Amino acid sequence: MYRQECYKIFSKKSIYLVFITIVLLLVYVHQLPTDMTMRESVFEELEETWGGPVTEEKVERARESMNAADAGEVSNHTFELRATDYVQFLVTGAAMQKQDQSERLTMLEAEMHDFDEGTYEHREAAIEHDMLQALDDVHGFYLIRSWREMFELIEPTTHVLLLSILIFLGLSPVFADEYTNRTTDLILATKHGKTKLVSAKLLASLSYIVIVFLSLQIINSFLNLLKFGGIAGWDAPIQGISSGLDSLSRLSYDGSPYNFDVWQFFLLTIALQLFASIAVGVIVLLLSFLTKNTMITFFVSSIIIATPALLQQLGTTDGFLGYLTDFSFLKLMQVSTLFTQFQAYNLFDYPVLYPYLLFILFAVVTGLLIMLTYRLFRNQQISH
Amino acid sequence: MLKLIIENISKTFKDKQAVTGFSAELSEGVYALLGPNGAGKTTLMRMLADILKPTSGRILLDGKDISIMGDHYRDSLGYLPQEFGLYRNFTAVRFLSYFARLKGLDKQEATTRVDEVLKLVNLQQDRKRKLKTYSGGMKRRLGIALALLNDPKILIVDEPTAGLDPQERVRFRNLLSEIAGDRIVLLSTHIVSDIEYIAKEVLLMRQGTLIQRSTSEQLLDSVKDKVWKCTVEQHALPQLQKHYKVGNIQRVETGIEVRIVSDQQPLADAVNVTPTLEDVYLYFFNEEVIDGVQAGML
Structure with a gap:
C-alpha cells in the first residue's frame, strides 16, 4: 500500500x-x-595571522593597518590586499561584537539586580545572561x-x-x-x-x-x-x-x-x-x-x-x-x-x-x- | 448460515428522507434491488457498504452490528458502486494489487487472486495496460474484478452491468449465479433481464421504502392477469399512453402492437399475455412518472 x-x-x-x-x-x-568567496589560498595565510578569537593585539594591528589604508599609505588594488582589508574589517567587527556582548552582560546583571528573583523580567535577564556567559571567546575571524x-x-x-x-x-x-x-x-x-x-x-x-x-x-x-x-x-x-x-x-x-x-x-x-x-x-x-x-x-x-x-x-x-x-x-x-x-x-x-x-x-x-x-x-x- | 439483517434503517440528508424504515433479512443467494431513480437504492447500498451511516436503525451481520465490527465487516465485503474511477496511470495489475492490500490480502495471496479475478472478467490479456487506455466496458469489468478480489461473503454491486456488451452481461450474470451459493449478493439494476433467472428474491423500493419483497415467480404471478397485448392504429397510441402503462411498442403489418400493464382490460380486443419482470417494473413504478407529471400540471 x-x-x-x-x-x-x-x-x-x-x-x-x-x-x-x-x-x-x-x-x-x-x-x-x-x-570574494574565501576559497583562495590567501585566506588560509590570513587565517594564520588573524584567525581565532579576537585579541587586543589583533584589533590594534588591524586598526593601524586600516587607518593606513584610509590615509592612502597602503594601496588595496591587489586581490591579496583587498582580502587582507576584508579580514581586518571582520576582526575589528568581531571586537565590537565582543564589546557589545560585555556591555549587554553588564546591563543584564543590572536588570537582574533591579527585579525580584521571582519576576518574569529577572528570569528572562538571567537566561540571556547565562547564555551569553557560556559563550567562550566566540568572536573573531574564522575561515x-x-x-x-x-x-x-x-x-x-x-x-x-x-x-x-x-x-x-x-x-x-x-x-x-x-x-x-x-x-x-x-x-x-x-x-x-x-x-x-x-x-x-x-x-x-x-x-x-x-x-x-x-x-x-x-x-x-x-x-x-x-x-x-x-x-x-x-x-x-x-x-x-x-x-x-x-x-x-x-x-x-x-x-x-x-x-x-x-x-x-x-x-x-x-x-x-x-x-x-x-x-x-x-x-x-x-x-x-x-x-x-x-x-x-x-x-x-x-x-x-x-x-x-x-x-x-x-x-x-x-x-x-x-x-x-x-x-x-x-x-x-x-x-x-x-x-x-x-x-x-x-x-x-x-x-x-x-x-x-x-x-x-x-x-x-x-x-x-x-x-x-x-x-x-x-x-x-x-x-x- | 450467513445472515445479514437490515433493521429499520433510515437515512436523512438535511431535509430529504432518502431511506425510510427499511427492514430485510438476507441469507445466501442473489437479491435484486429494483426501483426507479431516486428510490434510495444507492443510499441503501452505501449504508450496507459501511461508507454511509444510517440516521437510525442498524445493520447486523450474524447478529453483530456492522458499525461496531468495522474492519472485520469490511473484510467480508465486496462493493462496486454505480460510478467509480480508476487511477489512470496504473496498470490493471497494479490497481488490483493496491486494492488487494487495502482489502487485507498478503502479498502472495494478492498475486494469486489478482490473476484469478482478471481471468474471471476476461482481462488477463490487458493486465499490463495502463487504465487510461481502457474502454468503459473494460473499466466496469475491472470494477467487478475488484469487488470479487477478497472473495467476499457479501457482495454489493450497484448497476454492475451498465456499459457491458450483451456477451459480457451474460458472462457476468452466470458468474454471479456461480458464486452466489455461499454468499449474499445484492445487486441493483435497471436491466431487469439481468436478474430474471438468477435472483433469489427481488426487493422493490420506492421513495426510500421497501414496497415489496418476493421471488421473481411470485412477482410475475402478482401481475399474471394484468399484462395485455393488442394492435392499434398509430393515431390511437397517444391516447392509450395517456391512460395506461404502455410497455413495448412494435410496428406490425396491421398497425402498432402495444404491450399494456393494467388491472382492467384496456381494449376489447386486448388479450392477456405471460408477464415478464419488465412488466412487473412497469406495473410498480410507472405510477411514479404519472404522479410526477400530474403533480407538475397541478
Whole structure:
C-alpha cells in the first residue's frame, strides 16, 4: 500500500519539472560572481595571522593597518590586499561584537539586580545572561567556507518559497485526487481503507518530503562546496558567520547568544527545516482532504505560508498579528533566522526561548493535525 | 448460515428522507434491488457498504452490528458502486494489487487472486495496460474484478452491468449465479433481464421504502392477469399512453402492437399475455412518472 501511495506521488511529471527548474536556479545563482568567496589560498595565510578569537593585539594591528589604508599609505588594488582589508574589517567587527556582548552582560546583571528573583523580567535577564556567559571567546575571524550558504537554499525567504512549491505540488493531490478520480467509495469499503490507508499516505508523503528536502540539501551543499572550495570552519563558533561580501545570505550570527559550532548548527537547522517541511506537509494533507480539490489546496496552502510575509512587508506585525507572524509556518521554515538573536516569550511567567517554543508548539499542532486527519478520514461519509 | 439483517434503517440528508424504515433479512443467494431513480437504492447500498451511516436503525451481520465490527465487516465485503474511477496511470495489475492490500490480502495471496479475478472478467490479456487506455466496458469489468478480489461473503454491486456488451452481461450474470451459493449478493439494476433467472428474491423500493419483497415467480404471478397485448392504429397510441402503462411498442403489418400493464382490460380486443419482470417494473413504478407529471400540471 505504501509503495503504491509513493507511486501515486512520484509518478507526477510536474514535480520533476519543478525540481529541475529549482536545481537550475540554484546552479545559476551559485555561479553568479561575488566579490570574494574565501576559497583562495590567501585566506588560509590570513587565517594564520588573524584567525581565532579576537585579541587586543589583533584589533590594534588591524586598526593601524586600516587607518593606513584610509590615509592612502597602503594601496588595496591587489586581490591579496583587498582580502587582507576584508579580514581586518571582520576582526575589528568581531571586537565590537565582543564589546557589545560585555556591555549587554553588564546591563543584564543590572536588570537582574533591579527585579525580584521571582519576576518574569529577572528570569528572562538571567537566561540571556547565562547564555551569553557560556559563550567562550566566540568572536573573531574564522575561515568558514561552504557552510556560509548551506543553512538555506539561496536565502531564507527563497528557501521557503522553493521548498513550499515542491511540497504543495507533491502533496496537494494526495487526498484530493481520490475524490477527483472517484475512488473514495472503493477505498472506504475496504478493510483497511479507513485506517491504514491514511498511514500509508502519511508515510508516502513523509518519504516524498524527506527525498525532496535531502536532494535539494545535497545539491545545495555540493554547489557550495564548488563555490567556496572546502568545508573549512566546520568547528568554528556560529558567531564567526557574519553578513559580508562572501555570502548571498544577509544573515549574521555574530550577535547570536546560542552556543553552537558551525557543524552542530548545520545539523540542527537541517533537522528543524526537515521537521518544518513535514509540518507544512501535514497541513497540506489535511487541506487536501478537506477541500477535495488539488488547486484549492495549493491556493489555500500558499495563502497560509505567504500571509505572514505579506504582513511583514506591510509592517503590520504588532499585537495579535505579530504573534500570528511569529508563530507561523513561514517562520517555522525560516529556521536559520531564528537563532540570530535572543528572543523569549512569556509562558506562565517563565521565559521560553522563541525557537524552542515555536518548535514545541508546532510539534503539538502537527500531532493534533495528524490525529484530526485520521479521525476525519475514518468518519467521512460518502453521500455525493 | 450467513445472515445479514437490515433493521429499520433510515437515512436523512438535511431535509430529504432518502431511506425510510427499511427492514430485510438476507441469507445466501442473489437479491435484486429494483426501483426507479431516486428510490434510495444507492443510499441503501452505501449504508450496507459501511461508507454511509444510517440516521437510525442498524445493520447486523450474524447478529453483530456492522458499525461496531468495522474492519472485520469490511473484510467480508465486496462493493462496486454505480460510478467509480480508476487511477489512470496504473496498470490493471497494479490497481488490483493496491486494492488487494487495502482489502487485507498478503502479498502472495494478492498475486494469486489478482490473476484469478482478471481471468474471471476476461482481462488477463490487458493486465499490463495502463487504465487510461481502457474502454468503459473494460473499466466496469475491472470494477467487478475488484469487488470479487477478497472473495467476499457479501457482495454489493450497484448497476454492475451498465456499459457491458450483451456477451459480457451474460458472462457476468452466470458468474454471479456461480458464486452466489455461499454468499449474499445484492445487486441493483435497471436491466431487469439481468436478474430474471438468477435472483433469489427481488426487493422493490420506492421513495426510500421497501414496497415489496418476493421471488421473481411470485412477482410475475402478482401481475399474471394484468399484462395485455393488442394492435392499434398509430393515431390511437397517444391516447392509450395517456391512460395506461404502455410497455413495448412494435410496428406490425396491421398497425402498432402495444404491450399494456393494467388491472382492467384496456381494449376489447386486448388479450392477456405471460408477464415478464419488465412488466412487473412497469406495473410498480410507472405510477411514479404519472404522479410526477400530474403533480407538475397541478
